Amino acid sequence: MDDQRFGLARKVTLPGLLRLDGGGTLSGVEIAYETHGQLAPDGGNAILICHALTMDQHVGSVHPRTGKPGWWAAMVGPGKPIDTDTHCVICSNVIGSCMGSTGPGSIDPSTGQPYAMTFPVITIRDMVRAQAMLLDHLGIATLKAVVGGSMGGMQALSWPATFPERVRSVVVIASTARHTAQNIAFHEVGRQAVMADPKWRGGDYYRHDDPPAAGLAVARMAAHITYLSEAGLTEKFGRKLQARQAKGFGFDADFQVESYLRHQGLSFVDRFDANSYLYITRAMDYFDLAEEHGGLLANAFRQSAARFCLVSFDTDWLYPTIESRHIVHALNAAGRAASFVELSSPYGHDAFLLDAPEMNRVVEGFLRGGA
Amino acid sequence: MDDQRFGLARKVTLPGLLRLDGGGTLSGVEIAYETHGQLAPDGGNAILICHALTMDQHVGSVHPRTGKPGWWAAMVGPGKPIDTDTHCVICSNVIGSCMGSTGPGSIDPSTGQPYAMTFPVITIRDMVRAQAMLLDHLGIATLKAVVGGSMGGMQALSWPATFPERVRSVVVIASTARHTAQNIAFHEVGRQAVMADPKWRGGDYYRHDDPPAAGLAVARMAAHITYLSEAGLTEKFGRKLQARQAKGFGFDADFQVESYLRHQGLSFVDRFDANSYLYITRAMDYFDLAEEHGGLLANAFRQSAARFCLVSFDTDWLYPTIESRHIVHALNAAGRAASFVELSSPYGHDAFLLDAPEMNRVVEGFLRGGA
Structure with a gap:
């Protein structure tokens, strides 16, 4: 592919301002990302993968600091459940993070010093808005799917609520629509x-x-x-x-x-x-998708025609199955197509990061169903 | 009562050496304690209450630093479930703590300086041995009951295993026979x-x-x-x-x-x-009563003729009900009389510290049954 926007270790400075839920804006926002696979001429095979709290854009490439394989190498790649022979996978470092996208360690252009605690408090929706601007840069109008586990699942849920026209299917794994007191x-x-x-x-x-x-x-x-x-x-x-x-x-x-x-x-x-x-x-603690939509979670999904796939793990006590059920009930109330499965695993919340054949089959089948 | 050994705000320096599971000894061990109620002439009405991690001897008296009532004032006192009109209740600060009993903040007599990290690592059984020496000082040969919640329950379990002749009944609330990996x-x-x-x-x-x-x-x-x-x-x-x-x-x-x-x-x-x-x-993490008895928990109870009462709370995820069941199974295997009840509470592990009418009834009834 000659298009220099696509490939590993890419970075873009977003044009214009990123408007933030906290009321402010960020300018000159950099987004570090990687893509795997070719974008179809009609752009219809793009899948955005959203990462968890401490993960990054290296979903399918070696991490430059640890030397370890991509954090979801079992899920993403040629012939894998998210097949990069047939899809164009995009994964970007969330804003606020530290792997190349603008965050508190970045230089504030207005001072020439690191933002540190002058960086604005951001939200999950702010992360999603930055991802949408990245897609604009890549020339991708609509995603075939947005996929994420844990905090990535929060972003995936926020996508159809924030950009209902831009996503056709949503995969949410081991996640929640709001952070509990615990x-x-x-x-x-x-x-x-x-x-x-x-x-x-x-x-x-x-x-x-x-x-x-x-x-x-x-x-x-x-x-x-x-x-x-x-x-x-x-x-x-x-x-x-x-x-x-x-x-x-x-x-x-x-x-x-x-x-x-x-x-x-x-x-x-x-x-x-x-x-x-x-x-x-902080962004995760602020996340409450219902609150953003008049207190009713179903409202978050009424504008979207996307299909949803929810996966939870029976030993996950961070975001237990009941949280996924809440989401499924809201999707049903909103008239959305939703499939849901609770998988059995001894590994708790981290199960979604491990090579889990059942999870792989569920994701692969769901994506194929949307073809 | 004229006997100056009994009452509030008492302290004794134990004679001789306290032998420790870690191999060493402590000399000149001070134990801070309080008693409530009169010891019967035959000494048969003594109840030892064992405190949890951050609690102390102030089971039924105002805490000198916080000014708050005793940590189990709802359970212990005249006419309360552990009735000090008819019982002599003893509660001592565990060794290793900081409310008057010898611990890392105490002066090491051999150096004139605080022990700090030269204080020996102690075990639950070491705490119990020091309590037995306190009872010697008080002239109490045999306890009517030993009662404890959380870490106090560990001590209560350790009592019949360590001094099988000296305790006639045991109450273990919201506790466990061993610390899990979590x-x-x-x-x-x-x-x-x-x-x-x-x-x-x-x-x-x-x-x-x-x-x-x-x-x-x-x-x-x-x-x-x-x-x-x-x-x-x-x-x-x-x-x-x-x-x-x-x-x-x-x-x-x-x-x-x-x-x-x-x-x-x-x-x-x-x-x-x-x-x-x-x-x-550290003492709590080291606690594994089965390990101290050849790897079989039942062995811990074979020498004792005590009756046991176990109480757990359904929302306690620190020491969940399954841990109490393990203990009851071991007691059954050892042929001991054991009653067990799981109580319903929204308050998790801390339920045992709150005024819980059902818990109070269970403890009161069990103690009356042993009269």
């Missing part, structure tokens, strides 16, 4: 952990090359527990001790689950910006 | 939050009068979420905003659940020592 509480713990770290310096840590890693690691550890099921943790770790085989009667990591969690915290800070963590968790 | 994980997040705070200074913060309050507050916030049910949080807070009625598009506490959690964290650091939090959570 969801907010866990995020608030994480934010407080970051902000309690003296190295956070009110968000102005960029010039010091010494970010609030300890606080961000604690935030990640707390969040990580919510991504796994109690049964999955028990199956994987139980009360198994580290290799030295006996309790140390100290505060080193005695139990395998402790060293696993510490590793999760430490490896996260190498790839993620603390302020981005604050802003994106 | 329980350990949440505690590890809390410990990492404390130790990530630069003011922790490797535990040597006592001389600076500037404790690691921020880290401890984050630890408390994370733990507090596990004490409440998702449904309870939703009922109490839902997505309700603070008084200003609209989202602030900033990082102040917008949602009521956020300010509630922040308050929980901040008020906790005024009354609790960070190192004590490390040591007591």
Whole structure:
């Protein structure tokens, strides 16, 4: 493909202003993205994939910092459930993040300094508006599908509500139409952990090359527990001790689950910006699709003719199946076509990121049904 | 009562050595405790109440730092379910804590300095051994009952396993016979939050009068979420905003659940020592009563002739009902008399601390049955 807009490691500066739910605007917004597969001449085979809180545009390409495969390489690629032999897949880094799209670590053109905490608080809908501007840039009027898990599912739900004409089908996996008090509480713990770290310096840590890693690691550890099921943790770790085989009667990591969690915290800070963590968790906590539509979730879907596919996992206690059911009820009330399946998995919320043959079949079948 | 050993605000220095599961010993161990009611001439009406992680000996008396009523004032007192008109109730601060019993904040007699992290890692059984030495001091050979919720329930379970001759009945509320991987994980997040705070200074913060309050507050916030049910949080807070009625598009506490959690964290650091939090959570994580008895929980109960009463709450996801069922199965296998009830409550794990008429009736009836 000669069109330089398509391919891996692409970046665009959006023309004009991005209008934000908080009342302000952002100008010169950069969006980092990648595409896989060829856009059909009629543009009808475009699929937008929306990423979760700490993920990025590398849905199907090696992550430049970790060297790991794309976060959904089992789902996206030639011959995969989201088949890039027949589709053009687009995945962009959300605004507020730290993998190339404009976020709190970006330079504020008006000051020449990083935004830090002067970056505006953004919403899930703001992320979606930026994605729509990216599609304008790519010349894609209408998506065959928007697909996302977790926070990606929130964006996927927001798409038909915000741009009802621009999306023909919606896949929402392990997600919710609003953050509950418990969801907010866990995020608030994480934010407080970051902000309690003296190295956070009110968000102005960029010039010091010494970010609030300890606080961000604690935030990640707390969040990580919510991504796994109690049964999955028990199956994987139980009360198994580290290799030295006996309790140390100290505060080193005695139990395998402790060293696993510490590793999760430490490896996260190498790839993620603390302020981005604050802003994106805030966007998720603010998310309440019903509230944006007069308090009735069904209203969010009345303007759209899209088909919907909802998937939940039985051991996901972060966004349990009941949250997907709420969405399905609202879709039914709005007269939308909706298929819904609860899959069985021991892996809790994180199941959607793993190679799950049943999930793959559901997504593949749903996309084929819309052909 | 003229006997100065009995009453409120009592303290004793235990004679001799306290032998610890970790292999070491502690000498000159101080135990802060209180008693309510008169000990019968035959000593047969003594009830030991064991407290939870952040509680203390003030089961039925005003807390000296917070000015709040005793933490179980609804359960313990004249005419209450644990009736101090007819019983002598003893409640002591566990070793490792910070309300008067020897813990990491106490002076190490061998150095004249606070123990800090040179304090030995202790276990639930060590706490129970110290309680037995307190009973020796009080001249109480055998308890009519040992009663505890949460970590207090762990001690209550450990009593008949450690001193089978010294306890005639056991009440275990909202507790477990072992910490799961998820329980350990949440505690590890809390410990990492404390130790990530630069003011922790490797535990040597006592001389600076500037404790690691921020880290401890984050630890408390994370733990507090596990004490409440998702449904309870939703009922109490839902997505309700603070008084200003609209989202602030900033990082102040917008949602009521956020300010509630922040308050929980901040008020906790005024009354609790960070190192004590490390040591007591460690003791709970190490707790596995089966492991102490050849890997078979029933073995823990074979030497005892005590009657058991187990109570769980249906919305407690920290120590869910299944954990109580495990204990009851082991008691049955050991041929012990055990009654068990799961109570319905919207309040999650914390239900045992609240005035719960059904719980009160169960405890009162069980204690009367043993008269």
